[in-house]
Amino acid sequence: MRMPDLDPSVLARRAALIDALRRLVPDGVVAEDDALVAYDSDALTAYRQKPLAVVLPRSADEVSAVLRFCSSNNVKIVPRGAGTSLSGGALPLGDGVLLGLSRMNKILDVDLENRCAVVQPGVTNLGITRAVEANGFYYAPDPSSQIACTIGGNVAENSGGIHCLKYGLTTNNLLGVELALLDGTRVRFGGKALDAGGLDLLGLVTGSEGLLGVVTEVTVRLRPKPPSAKALLVAFPSIEAAGQCVADVIAEGIVPAAMEIMDRFAVDAVEAYCAPGYPREAAAILIAELDGMEVEVEGAAREVERIARANGALACEGSASDADRERIWLGRKAAFAAAGRIAPDMLCMDGTIPRRALPRVLTRIGEMSKEFGLPVANVFHAGDGNLHPLIMFDVMKDGDLDRAEKFGAAILTLCVEVGGVLTGEHGVGVEKRDLMPLMFSEIDLAQQQAVKCAFDPQSLLNPGKVFPSLSACVEGGAMHVHQGRLPFANLPRL
Amino acid sequence: MRTNFTPAQLEDPQLAAAEKQLRACVHCGICTATCPTYTLLGDELDGPRGRIQLIQHMLETDAVPSAKVVTHIDRCLSCLACVSACPSGVNYPRLIDKAREHIERKAQRPWARRLLRKALGQVLPHRELLRPLLMLGRIGAPFAALLPEALRAPARLAARLPKAERGTPIAKVSRPSGTPVGRVALHVGCVQEVVAPRITRAAVRVLVRHGFEVTTVEGDGCCGALNHHLGQAAEAHTHAKALVADIAKHEDDGKPFDAIVTTASGCGAVVRDIGFQLNDERGAAVGARTRDIADLLRGVPLKTGRAHRFTRVAYHAACSLTHGMKQAAAAPQILRTLGFDVVEPRDTQCCGSAGVYNVLEPAIADRLQQRKAATLMETQPKYIATGNIGCLAQIAAAVQLPVVHTIELIDWATGGPKP
Amino acid sequence: MQILKPDTEEQVVEAIRDAKAPLSVEGQGTKQGFGHPVEVDTVLRLAGLSGVTMYEPDEMVFTAKAGTPLAEIEGVLAEKGQCLGFEPGEIGKLWNEGGSGGTIGGTVAAAIAGPRRFAAGAARDHLLGFTAVNGRGERFKAGGRVVKNVTGYDLPKLAAGSFGTLFAITEVTLRALPRAQAATVLALEGKEPAAALRILRAVAASPFEPSGLIHLATGGTPRTLIRLEGHSEGVAARAAELSKTIAKDARRLEADEGARLFRAAADLHTLFDPETTLWRASVPPARAHDMTTRVQPVAWFADAAGGILWLAFRNASDPAALHAAARDLGGHATLVRKGPAQTDDVFPPLDTATLALTSRVKAAFDPARRLNPGRMYKDV
Structure with a gap:
């Protein structure tokens, strides 16, 4: 993976820069070599790089001060929440400041009358729900790392989760952000009102992967907690049947809160790990969760069961209690960990495809698993076609990581071929950066990079992520396609 | 995750055990959310995942860790909330314990801090030393300001500690009136016996009242947990061995205890792992039978009165x-x-x-x-x-x-x- | 006035690339009254790019050329029992009562949405991808055709509500939603505004999943309407529960009447006297009543439980006062239908930094300011 060239003038000034940063954020700078190892990656450990220094501000003013300083000293910045990105979104740069927002973890305002909460970026996703659940509200997007990941990171990545089938991604649940721009200025997009005025810059910065600014405050929409929920566990003789069932359910106008499919490999893995009691004879299982008023949930559950039976379901059981529902979910939620017991390392892919392509893509992934000689477990958010193939490998074996990455790239290429996209919720980061041309033409990418220039004319915010090449911004924020290309330096892979 | 140990390093069974845990960690970061120091301080260095990285680096390179790194490892409470949270089942104690030992061996802490750690490791496990010292602490607390910084806070703390108490003597073996329903060894700890001897007495009463034959065991007065958490491996092992030997002494008649009962889970957690620490089968047999007193009583029908109800x-x-x-x-x-x-x-x-x-x-x-x-x-x-x-x-x-x-x-x- | 009416995307590329002077970009031109007038000699009318090019009912997604009439799209979707989830109305008739219903491109570019946006999201939330030609005359695409997609910047969000100031949209890909099997509208009549809005907020905070929460104070007896949609059994249960709790004494409207009222709320033009000046304000819902008391509209309609207010004034209102009132209450206001000869701020005034950023974003797409210059802001 090639990363931007190290800036020798920055490296040469390291000591002075660190001194200055320590003055800006007292007691908030990590620069010791053997301490920086703890910050050398996020949850994508295939790539590692120690940052120039880590800065941990405690306030938006400190964030602004650091940005202003970096901008005037031409130092790159990589923003970081809890470091749970699976795409390397927070991979540090050797000549860049890693700006950690985890200390800004206060809930500033819970406004139940306006059904929103105003929080600092380092508050965890689940922390928001914890703060409001006693009042019958919750924050809907639920990425699987929700206990740890921060809302600032969620905004940067436009995180999803199991329940976004019904409730949408982060972008659909945000009301406002405060964003620190590269020059330290802070701007507000939206607020407690339903809409932001002017151009929808709130929508633009959501999911911009830390390339446009640093989120310093977030206003999220709160939803009333559904009074009841029921999970259905359905066994199918084939992946195709499970996929068709999902399509039929949605076409009927039923909107389950979540619909997840696991293939036999994944089922076997979780059964070995935590024995949730999934039917072992199935080629695929579907978990559908319905929520709302009880009578409605029961009605919809009957409908889903009817559709499932029509699609040849081998067995269908509904949760009888909340504990039972949790048991049904246990295996799905443990899929990642369970795969970890089979192989020490894994890559989690994240392509989204049109639902009808599910059978074809899954069959092909099975074939590729043989070709690459690496096992793969398929778990996916079937309702919205978001696949999470878990490629298992052993990083200590020569060539395994390389093969795993090639396998991953092949899966994503296939996703794009069938009309899908590279990433449904994990972000491009460094992981899928070089695959962007599969989806976008040079002009498409240049247009996106021109937007970056509008926010970050110095190309200092998280460079080396999302876009397969760096481009210099020219005056006025525009950018020429064929000029100013900067090569990436090679990042040694660990 | 990838590790970079040499084959020679991995011959050390404890290092090999640590390496296995490092391999199991996938760096997902779920643990950070449950870590008290991370949630308080918001620095990766103060969370389990970051500490694991620091530890990996220090163990792989066998280097002298910087003062910064030592500070952050020292801040770990060993509460093990991260262990319960970890989806990958990383046995974090294998890492933090090894790191503490490594630091104890390699790093030079400031003298006052060294002195304090040494003193804690020497005094706390010995009731006869702790008792007068607590007294002294209460008298001396007002003069804490005169001490070096690292000692000031502990001196003030001493003033807040409970007073040393003397408990009534306990018989080595207490028997119930009828045929015992079980035979247990009750571990009598060090600090607890000085500041709250009432606990062990209550435990004996409850156990005997419900038909247990209770033998008190104490080894040389401490199970070694305190030294263990301070990274003082040799001292910890000495205490642990003495405890295992004490228990074995009462089992020599061929009648093993049904359980080794602890009333301080801080001790209990370490005693349960004593087999690994000592790399010893007898220790493992002790560890496997170690139970918290409440856990032991779970299946026992209790004779309840009324006065306490609804409290x-x-x-x-x-x-x-x-x-x-x-x-x-x-x-x-x-x-x-x-x-x-x-x-x-x-x-x-x-x-x-x-x-x-x-x-x-x-x-x-x-x-x-x-x-x-x-x-x-x-x-x-x-x-x-x-x-x-x-x-x-x-x-x-x-x-x-x-x-x-x-x-x-x-x-x-x-x-x-x-x- | 020259009107360019391309039939193909290539012609749009040519028109923009070869433009010597700024262009006014429009679909059918129904909403030209919305925003500042663009003073140019040439109009780029995209109505010729018409037709649904892809529709997969199973996937609930379709692609249409930007100039496709909204009504045509609704018809195509209705055949398969589907609809646009964000319920856009034909609001072009606000300015030209006898006019047509506008295009899908214009609907998206003006971010039009009806009462269902409370539950299903606005145009931004339904636009999955688009193709457009930027001010440099380059055709580009963004987004995709699947709902869950975070590949690259979310330009579809930016496109929705950009009023043709950044690029000329040539094709859009949107989600379709199945039409609800059943709908019930509960009505309360004659409620005081504060009480009515309080009830709507209570329903919004309840788990009854309303798909429309509006209060009409547009003349006659004020009406507070709660719409519930879904499967008949569930809708009935929710309606029953609501009438017992939050919305006591609510009357269940005849299906036709409920549908008619919500259609009117989406279309808007039938609600307000054509002579009035019309504003749209978005404030935190609990401040809606403060807003109406402060600015004293002659007629108004609250959507989204007060989150959106449509405010009509008999005389040319004072824009500065309206903008200030909305801002003070934590929101913003937009002048939708101007009084005669009004030229003041239409869109909410931006602070210096945001305005500068907005200008730079404009320049990123349209550096020479060829497309709808000044429609939203002076330099945008």
Whole structure:
């Protein structure tokens, strides 16, 4: 993976820069070599790089001060929440400041009358729900790392989760952000009102992967907690049947809160790990969760069961209690960990495809698993076609990581071929950066990079992520396609 | 994750065990959310995942860690909340224990801190030294300002510690009136026996009352847990071996104890792991049978009175009981069965006691203590109950109502004195 | 006035690339009254790019050329029992009562949405991808055709509500939603505004999943309407529960009447006297009543439980006062239908930094300011 060239003038000034940063954020700078190892990656450990220094501000003013300083000293910045990105979104740069927002973890305002909460970026996703659940509200997007990941990171990545089938991604649940721009200025997009005025810059910065600014405050929409929920566990003789069932359910106008499919490999893995009691004879299982008023949930559950039976379901059981529902979910939620017991390392892919392509893509992934000689477990958010193939490998074996990455790239290429996209919720980061041309033409990418220039004319915010090449911004924020290309330096892979 | 140890390094069984855990970690970061120091300080270096990286680096390179790294490793409470949270099943104690030893061996802490750690390791496990020192501490506390910084806070803390008490003597073996329903060894700890001897006495009463034959065991007076957490491996092993030997002595007649019972889960968690620490089968056999007293009593029909009924008790689950021994479910369940009105606080994190942590890291410990006290008090209890002497003393110093051991309430409810 | 009416995307590329002077970009031109007038000699009318090019009912997604009439799209979707989830109305008739219903491109570019946006999201939330030609005359695409997609910047969000100031949209890909099997509208009549809005907020905070929460104070007896949609059994249960709790004494409207009222709320033009000046304000819902008391509209309609207010004034209102009132209450206001000869701020005034950023974003797409210059802001 090639990363931007190290800036020798920055490296040469390291000591002075660190001194200055320590003055800006007292007691908030990590620069010791053997301490920086703890910050050398996020949850994508295939790539590692120690940052120039880590800065941990405690306030938006400190964030602004650091940005202003970096901008005037031409130092790159990589923003970081809890470091749970699976795409390397927070991979540090050797000549860049890693700006950690985890200390800004206060809930500033819970406004139940306006059904929103105003929080600092380092508050965890689940922390928001914890703060409001006693009042019958919750924050809907639920990425699987929700206990740890921060809302600032969620905004940067436009995180999803199991329940976004019904409730949408982060972008659909945000009301406002405060964003620190590269020059330290802070701007507000939206607020407690339903809409932001002017151009929808709130929508633009959501999911911009830390390339446009640093989120310093977030206003999220709160939803009333559904009074009841029921999970259905359905066994199918084939992946195709499970996929068709999902399509039929949605076409009927039923909107389950979540619909997840696991293939036999994944089922076997979780059964070995935590024995949730999934039917072992199935080629695929579907978990559908319905929520709302009880009578409605029961009605919809009957409908889903009817559709499932029509699609040849081998067995269908509904949760009888909340504990039972949790048991049904246990295996799905443990899929990642369970795969970890089979192989020490894994890559989690994240392509989204049109639902009808599910059978074809899954069959092909099975074939590729043989070709690459690496096992793969398929778990996916079937309702919205978001696949999470878990490629298992052993990083200590020569060539395994390389093969795993090639396998991953092949899966994503296939996703794009069938009309899908590279990433449904994990972000491009460094992981899928070089695959962007599969989806976008040079002009498409240049247009996106021109937007970056509008926010970050110095190309200092998280460079080396999302876009397969760096481009210099020219005056006025525009950018020429064929000029100013900067090569990436090679990042040694660990 | 990838590791880079040499084959020679991996010949050390403890290093090999550590390497295995490093391989299992996938760096997902779920653990950080449950770590008291991370949630308080918001620095990766103060969370389990970051510490694991620091540890990996220090063990792989066998280098002298920087003062910065030592600070962050030292801040770990060993509450093991991360172990319960970890989806990949990383056995974090294998890493933090090894790191503490490594630091103890390689790094040079400031002299006052070294002195303090040394002193804690030497004094606390010995009742005859601790007793007069506690007295001295109370007298000397006003002069704390004269001490070097690292010693000031502990000196002040000494003033807040419970007074040393003398417990009534206990028979080596206590027998029930009829045929015993079981034969257990009751571990008598070091600090607990000095500051709250009433706990062991209550335990003996409850056990005998319910038909157990109780043999007290104490080795050389400490199980080694304190030294273990200080990275003082040799001292820890000496204590641990003595305990294993003491237990074995009473089993030489061929009648093994049904259980080794602890009333301080801080000890219990370490004793359960004693086999690995000593790399010894007899130790492993002791560890496997080690149970918290409440866990032992779970299946026992208790003879309950009425006077205590509906008394509201806020129960603090000690981390060593929850995450270390994984036996925390029993105590609140028993208390409820007995008729207490048991409430549990919102804050389920560590109270900041964590062995000698409150002495070594008073600033963090105080914040955790205050938060814990606040969330316990908002439940408006009559008593606060817990199963570990460290937590008991830590919480008692921050609240104005009786903080008792679970067994004291069980004792009361089954015919013993009201605590 | 020259009107360019391309039939193909290539012609759009040519028109923009070869433009010597700024262009006014429009679909059918129905909403030209919305925003500042663009003073140019040439109009780029995209109505010729018409037709649904992809529709997969199973996937609930379709692609249409930007100039496709909204009504045509609704018809195509209705055949398969589907609809646009964000319920856009034909609001072009606000300015030209006898006019047509506008295009899908214009609907998206003006971010039009009806009462269902409360539950299903606005145009931005339904636009999955688009193709457009930027001010440099380059055709580009963004987004995709699947709902869950975070590949690259979310330019579809930016496109929705950009009023043709950044690029000329040539094709859009949107989600379709199945039409609800059943709908019930509960009505309360004659409620005081504060009480009515309080009830709507209570329903919004309840788990009854309303798909429309409006209060009409547009003349006659004020009406507070709660729409519930879904499967008949569930809708009935929710309606029953609501009438017992939050919305006591609510009357269940005849299906036709309920549908008619919500259609009117989406279309808007039938609600307000054509002579009035019309504003749209978005404030935190609990401040809606403060807003109406402060600015004293002659007629108004609250959508989204007060989150959106449509405010009509008899005389040319004072824009500065309206903008200030909305801002003070934590929101913003937009002048939708101007009084005669009004030229003041239409869109909410931006602070210096945001305005500068907005200009730079404009320049990123349209550096020479060829497309709808000044429609939203002076330099945008």
